[in-house]
Amino acid sequence: MYVAVKGGEKAIKSSLKLLEKKRKETGTKSIEINQIKEQLSFAVDRVINEGSLYDKDLSALAIKQSQGDLVEAIFLLRAYRTTLERYAYSTAIDTSKIIIKRRISASFKDIPGGQILGPTFDYSHRLLDFSLMKEDEINSYENINNQEPKNKEFPSVIDYLNNENLLEQEINNLNDNPFDVTRDPMKFPASRDQWMQILARGDEGFLLGLSYSAIRGFGSKGTHPFVGEIKYGIVDIFISPDELGFEICIGEIEISECQMIDQFEGNKNTPPQFTRGYGLTFGYNERKSMAISIVDRALKSEGYGEEIKFPIQDQEFVLYHADNVEAQGFVTHLKLPHYVDFQGELNLIRKLRNEILQGKKL
Template sequence: MYVAVKGGERAIDNAHAWLAEERRGDRGVPELSVAQIREQMRLAVNRVMAEGSLYDPDLAALAIKQARGDLIEAVFLIRAYRTTLPRLGTSNPIDTAKMTLDRRISATFKDLPGGQVLGPTFDYTHRLLDFALMAEGEPPLSPPPEEAVAHANPTQPVPHVASFLNRDGLIEEAAASDATPIDLTRAPLELPASRALRLQALTRGDEGFVLSMAYSTQRGYGRTHAFVGELRIGRVAVEVDIPELGFAVEIGEVEVTECETVNQFKGSKTEPPQFTRGYGLVFGQTERKAIAMSLVDRSLRWNELGEDNTGAPAQDEEFVLYHCDNIQATGFLEHIKLPHYVDFQAELELVRRLRREAQTMQEAAE
């Protein structure tokens, strides 16, 4: 246990002043603006919004600047700010079938209705450093060709891949329900957790942790044989019931990444053999996280689907849910650097006493 200490104010002030200087770096180099971070470090902004659990690109960019690019510190700043906001309401569930798509791919169907749309992806790049970016040249603007304009129909809903399999009863259904989900930010996490609660924890969980858990299932620790049935990235409207008016209004849009996996399922006593599903939904263009989330979601469903618990970490909801939050983890991890003088003094006394006793016994034996 750490103890309260007094003093050191001047040293702390000086440390913070130096921190501000170090944040700025070489003053011969132009200062980064929040808008530059928001526009040009967008994937970092997305990660901070997702794990900070607050969609506001300007604030996420500010947090990244303030945190000197330490994304977990930036998430911490956003989480702290979030707690100061009054909760004005809750949205109606977003309708991802009506997403304005930037990207939509399926690894299970080559010719899916609506087509495969790559979007602005790193896939198929050669991962070679592009030294042209160092030369501060602007990439050429390439206006889309005329024929593409004819294909684009942003207002047309694009049905989910799962709905095609659903028609044949080959995949489990996700029946709509308007039950109010438990909110992790308002009630302590209790186990066993509902799937809705697990998804809330995972979508704000640390990307690295969720990725590693998902990877472990692919390597055989709670294998679930996942295919990416569909991955889509785009913008969806957020609709809120306005209490003073008595009807709902679309008050904005959020960018999200949605991933649905299709998994082998041999069937159980109650369920026929069919495909099952894992689901990932994350703020922003956050593809790695959404895929990982869907794998971990599916893996945690072993009990509901009557599968064996192989003791794999990714099947253990207590392990996953209690360790996926990087702010909780960082808070507990980093607190051990705070003054533990009394604790340590006690340990020191104990070790000295044990050594004395051991020495006495050794002398007695001789």
């Protein structure tokens, strides 16, 4: 039975007003979009990834509008994305041609180009900095050194292992038409291009938890993976428009990349070797790129003939639950009126109880 109920218009109007009022309760200064972009850059970068739209201004706007609820901000960005006409597909980005901002390897100490720490919380003391409580003005760093650097090249670290055949090679099947979750329905078994796109836009917390489970023993082998290389920096984006007939650069974006090295015992066809997990994100998102690389490796289990025992290896479990826009939609729909459904449940329980209780009396 479906009963249409009208009403609540006044209440809804007032609710929206209260929501807006919450943002400016005591009349503090409005935050500028640029302030969010610079001073909350990690939040901005998280939202462009899970919103799956690289636009830092819109991400900052979404964070402001959602009052810092990042899942809500991601939802806003996703909704905006659907209004855009898609003009082009880029040439696949070449992460070896990167303007480096950070680059480290946990597997090799001495790497050509060196270990470059860049901006990281890793070596901070993790003590609250109370001076930020009343920071008046932010001075920009004027120290400019634009001399030609001694070194601009940062060759891929894992190529060392490649040279010795100790590392699994990427197989190039020349697939020019990769899966696109915004247009194609999910299919199983999923191909790697499918899961890499879904992981890139997946919830960081969910992927972090999954990757943690794997290295605690609920993973393919319960082993300890090694960071071959982590990179963060700027890459050019290229397209080849039909009307021009040649490839052009259309701007640049920031990316974070993680090459994870994992063990493999070998099988009938392959001697023991290292296998790879790969993680790539928009912006500066090192933690997520690491989590993706571990989940990527676990999802490859089936291809190696490994036993599928744990959630992280289960394609349907991972891919159907990684998206936080879908997840929050389904979980929070429970708060919408279910009066009639619940009335039905209530009647059923009453009836069952009555039957049992009356039966006992007899």
